[in-house]
Amino acid sequence: MEARANLKYARISPRKMSIVLDLIRNKPVDEAMAILQNTPKAASEYLVKLLKSAVANAENNHSMDVSRLYVSKCYACPGPILKRIRPRAQGRAYRVLKRTSHVTLVLKEKE
Incomplete structure (x- = not known):
């Protein structure tokens, strides 16, 4: 038996997560939970x-x-x-990619 939770469209890149x-x-x-509460990363707020x-x-x-x-x-x-779009010199424009994540967390019981 397993329990799961999903987080969709989190505004943080999957690499950082x-x-x-x-x-x-x-x-x-x-x-x-103790690890997440003491980790100074932006992803830990989502994961708690x-x-x-x-x-x-x-x-x-x-x-369970x-x-x-x-x-x-x-x-x-x-x-x-x-x-x-990010404006740059001489009228040019650079593209900025803002990535999102779908996170899945699965819990099981120890035998």
């Missing part, structure tokens, strides 16, 4: 909220024991890219 996801993969939920949502899904929808949960899978996929 996956750095923080690597820190919490295969960790117990309480340890993962997502982890709380996944724990709530496990507890309420699947009646919260003390035995761990992060089994977590990954970030690229979402749509917002294309913006």
